[in-house]
Amino acid sequence: MLEQLFGSRTRTKLLHLFLENPDSRYFVREITRAITERINSVRRELDNLQKFGLIVSKEENQKKYFQVDRKFVLFNELKTLIEKSKLLAEKVISVRAQKLEGLKYLVLTGALVQAENSPTDVLLVGNIKAESLQKFITDLERAYRLPIRYTHLTLKEYSLRKEMTDKFLYTVLNGPKVELVNKL
Numbered sequence: 001m002l003e004q005l006f007g008s009r010t011r012t013k014l015l016h017l018f019l020e021n022p023d024s025r026y027f028v029r030e031i032t033r034a035i036t037e038r039i040n041s042v043r044r045e046l047d048n049l050q051k052f053g054l055i056v057s058k059e060e061n062q063k064k065y066f067q068v069d070r071k072f073v074l075f076n077e078l079k080t081l082i083e084k085s086k087l088l089a090e091k092v093i094s095v096r097a098q099k100l101e102g103l104k105y106l107v108l109t110g111a112l113v114q115a116e117n118s119p120t121d122v123l124l125v126g127n128i129k130a131e132s133l134q135k136f137i138t139d140l141e142r143a144y145r146l147p148i149r150y151t152h153l154t155l156k157e158y159s160l161r162k163e164m165t166d167k168f169l170y171t172v173l174n175g176p177k178v179e180l181v182n183k184l
Contacts, residue, residue: 008041011045011049014035015082017034018055019082022068022079024067025067026065028043031066054068054074056068092143093108094180094181096139097180100126103128105123105124105179105183106125106182107122107179109172109177109178110122111144112148113176117171122140122148122150123172125154126155127155
């Protein structure tokens with residue numbers, strides 16, 4: 001979504017990487033693996049961000065490491081913008097979820113809401129076709145730039161687990177979460 005604003009998919013991915021992990025530092029090959037972009041475009045955008053002042057580099061053990069400069073004048077504003085872009089992603093995902101035939105309940109949890117102890121990132125309940133489910137999860141992974149752990153339960157499985165007070169289900173339902181669809 002921010003590609004439209006920043007004009008470059010690689011730059012947007014770099015901004016996400018650095019601003020979501022301000023205490024981390026990376027070398028070029030590590031960055032290319034993390035954001036799955038070509039090394040030349042990564043180098044070009046790192047150079048642009050260094051000239052802009054957002055990224056600083058330091059040589060250590062014959063490797064050049066890059067890190068966000070927390071003292072950069074727009075650091076807090078850019079960090080907030082990245083965080084708010086996740087809210088936009090939730091809206092887009094919510095709209096796509098409404099189109100998933102058979103979906104009765106959808107919850108974002110785990111890594112998607114900074115709940116590291118959650119056993120899953122997404123809980124979907126309903127009779128959803130496998131192809132539609134896989135496309136939806138792929139869209140989620142693209143929107144959040146993360147591998148998504150998901151759990152799909154039919155209505156029957158959900159009801160049975162809820163009746164027997166299944167630990168997994170209650171951990172998800174009572175933990176931090178964002179409900180996007182609730183037609184139960």
